[in-house]
Amino acid sequence: xxxxxxxxxxxxxxxxxxxxxxxxxxxxxxxxxxxxxxxxxxxxxxxxxxxxxxxxxxxxxxxxxxxxxxxxxxxxxxxxxxxxxxxxxxxxxxxxxxxxxxxxxxxxxxxxxxxxxxxxxxxxxxxxxxxxxxxxxxxxxxxxxxxxxxxxxxxxxxxxxxxxxxxxxxxxxxx
Numbered sequence: 001x002x003x004x005x006x007x008x009x010x011x012x013x014x015x016x017x018x019x020x021x022x023x024x025x026x027x028x029x030x031x032x033x034x035x036x037x038x039x040x041x042x043x044x045x046x047x048x049x050x051x052x053x054x055x056x057x058x059x060x061x062x063x064x065x066x067x068x069x070x071x072x073x074x075x076x077x078x079x080x081x082x083x084x085x086x087x088x089x090x091x092x093x094x095x096x097x098x099x100x101x102x103x104x105x106x107x108x109x110x111x112x113x114x115x116x117x118x119x120x121x122x123x124x125x126x127x128x129x130x131x132x133x134x135x136x137x138x139x140x141x142x143x144x145x146x147x148x149x150x151x152x153x154x155x156x157x158x159x160x161x162x163x164x165x166x167x168x169x170x171x172x173x174x175x
Contacts (some may be wrong), residue, residue, distance in 0.1 A: 042079025043103055043127045046149050049073060053172035055156075057090060060164045065090040069170055071154075080104065099123065108134060114141075 051071040056064050069088040076083060086097040094116065101110035101123065108125040121138025131147040131154075142161040147154065152174040159167050 042075060043132075044073065044075055044079060044082040044101075046131075047073045047082070047147075047154065048075050049174055051154055051172035051174050053154075053170055055168060055170035057168050058166035060166055065092060067168065067170065069172065071172060077102070103127070108132060112136065112138070 049072070051073075052069070054066065054068045057067050058064050067088050067090050069086060072085045074083045075081070081100065081102045084097075084099045084101065086095070088095045096115045097112055098115065099110055099112035101108055106127055108123070108127065110123050111120065112123055113120040117140070119138055119140045121136065121141065123134050123136045125132055125134030131149045134145045134147070136143045136145055141163065143163075144159045144161070146157045154172040154174070156170040156172065157167070
């Protein structure tokens with residue numbers, strides 16, 4: 001028996017690879033063996049860090065204002081959650097929003113709070129091929145937001161609902 005065990009260990013790599021694949025396809029591979037390599041990367045990993053940029057804010061009366069923003073994303077809970085801080089300034093004022101967003105099974109959920117006006121609410125959304133699609137809801141503010149991420153560039157488009165604001169477009173660069 002001992003000799004047979006040693007010969008089994010000496011099988012060529014290709015045979016062990018085939019055994020591995022067959023066990024995996026048959027569902028017999030212990031889950032712990034694959035956990036590190038089969039884990040999907042966090043959808044938030046591409047936004048982690050600090051982003052700077054500017055854009056335009058559209059106001060219902062037809063005016064637009066230049067906006068400068070700094071956005072920070074901090075990953076938490078092994079990448080299943082992100083804490084976001086947005087600080088923006090225009091000629092007419094500033095805004096600071098903090099949010100916590102959790103990802104589970106392709107869905108995004110979370111809460112947000114605008115600090116200077118004490119507004120708050122919930123958000124829900126999904127992961128897209130290029131970023132995120134989010135609905136922002138609160139008693140004072142409702143909006144739809146698209147976030148597109150490409151390498152070190154991020155574009156945020158916000159369409160406000162039933163507001164004196166029309167929309168906000170930001171182009172941010174990581175750094």
